[in-house]
Amino acid sequence: MAVATMTVTVPAMAQNVAPPGATACSGCHGPGISDAVVPPLHGRPPGEIVGAMQDFRTGQRPATVMDRIAKGFTDEETRAIASWLSQQP
Template sequence: MRRLLPAAVLVLLSAGAAAAPPGAEACSGCHPATRAEGAPPPLAGQPADDIAAAMQDFRTGQRPATVMDRIAKGFTDEEIRAIAVWVARAQ
């Protein structure tokens, strides 16, 4: 199964409007489409590598968080990458 996830990322990249990977759609609950005072930053349009790196840092505790550390711990490396790719492409 874990070997299939990198292939799934490639499918997401080529599909354009592909379905969101598990967990990705929940991001918009806290990360609005446009910058709002006091809200976490928007993710759409950010580089997928930056989003994935931030999630990895939250997961390991290298980046301070109120909630993201607990959220990021629920995903594998492959899931984090798939979410980052999808969220970065969301408009």
């Protein structure tokens, strides 16, 4: 008796779908933007991004708007965004 198995593959694009809120970062932190005041985030280590967001949220890091933006994300959302950004070229 033959048994058929089925594997489900997810297209590469679907695996790399940005979590909610992540694409909004590219307005100021887009790839290729090398301004020292607003650094690019693509390819950065997730821990670095999460740490910065926590510092903005608590007021440990000076900000113009990032303190308010950071307060709009939960820790889980921040980690998901940071992970996604770190994987972007």
